[in-house]
Amino acid sequence: MKPLLQSETFVRIAAPLAVGVMLIGVWEVGCRVASIPVYLFPKPSDIFNSLAHNGPSLLRALMVTMRVTLQAFAAAVVLGTLVAFMFVQSRAIEVSLFPYAVLLQVTPVVAIAPLIIILVKNTQLSLTICATLPMRFWTPDSQSIFPACSQRCS
Numbered sequence: 001m002k003p004l005l006q007s008e009t010f011v012r013i014a015a016p017l018a019v020g021v022m023l024i025g026v027w028e029v030g031c032r033v034a035s036i037p038v039y040l041f042p043k044p045s046d047i048f049n050s051l052a053h054n055g056p057s058l059l060r061a062l063m064v065t066m067r068v069t070l071q072a073f074a075a076a077v078v079l080g081t082l083v084a085f086m087f088v089q090s091r092a093i094e095v096s097l098f099p100y101a102v103l104l105q106v107t108p109v110v111a112i113a114p115l116i117i118i119l120v121k122n123t124q125l126s127l128t129i130c131a132t133l134p135m136r137f138w139t140p141d142s143q144s145i146f147p148a149c150s151q152r153c154s
Contacts, residue, residue, distance in 0.1 A: 068124065072131030080135050109133050 004010050024044050030036075031043040038046050051058060083101065087094040113130045120126040 068127045068131055071124075071128045075128060075132040076135035079132065104133060107133075 028044050031041060036043075042050075083097070086097065109130055112133075116129050117123075117126045120129060
């Protein structure tokens with residue numbers, strides 16, 4: 001049996017944990033030494049105290065965020081699959097829609113989020129739309145990931 005420090009599994013788990021604990025320690029000490037206000041950059045201990053005192057409220061907020069995230073992920077998978085399917089059906093469809101796909105990719109969500117929130121009256125739906133917008137479309141850099149597509153799409 002190998003010594004613990006020579007175990008690959010132990011090293012893969014312990015090394016990142018040690019770095020994480022060290023970074024949190026540096027963060028805590030740095031905030032204390034520099035007297036950084038809690039509202040500007042809270043110390044890890046402040047975050048832990050907030051979690052301890054406001055746990056149920058924060059958990060409810062987490063559930064709302066998770067619901068929006070999962071809905072947006074599902075919508076992005078469905079829409080991305082449909083768009084990809086349309087792109088491979090015809091070169092004309094790809095050429096027609098690709099500029100709009102690029103436009104959606106380069107437009108910051110924060111620039112159009114206010115419009116979506118105003119136009120879509122349902123808050124949950126507007127948040128889901130905003131979170132769905134950054135989905136990935138086919139781009140030239142995806143050719144290395146999907147070699148069959150690079151042969152078909154080029």
